[in-house]
Amino acid sequence: MTAKRFKSDAFEAIHSAASGLRKAKVIDTKTMREYEDLCLEEPPHFEAKDIVLIRKAAKVSQPIFALYLNTSTSTVQKWESGQKHPSGMAARLLQVVKKHGLEVLT
Known part of the structure; x- marks a missing residue:
């Protein structure tokens, strides 16, 4: 939980x-x-363009970004196209990556 x-x-x-x-x-x-x-604090909300910007700032491909976030490439593609929105832990991880960079997850 x-x-x-x-x-x-x-x-x-x-x-x-x-x-x-x-x-x-x-x-x-x-x-x-x-x-x-x-x-209770709401989990952050990210639009498709926000996720693209976070990934591009990290200078990684969708498959590499997915590995860092422990999700599938397909999920990252759906986030970036607006078909889905990250929620829960994924949204928190994106918040951390946006603030501190991808290196914080290594």
Whole structure:
């Protein structure tokens, strides 16, 4: 399971309190989802052109880029054509590569 990323320490404390209330059945699942939306950081969103720019800045081909990101060349091609969008861990890895370069993954 991926660790939850909170917007701040304060939001983490609010989420923790809400989780306790949920376990005690004081708040319902719908309300807990509202706390999740409020407190948790959204994964980054990348458009096709963003992914192309990140890969080209790294000066690698699609197959090499896919190897670094532990995905398939086909997936990278779909991201770059806009047929799919990276989510979850892939989006986080792209965020890291954009900020620190591909070398950080070696």
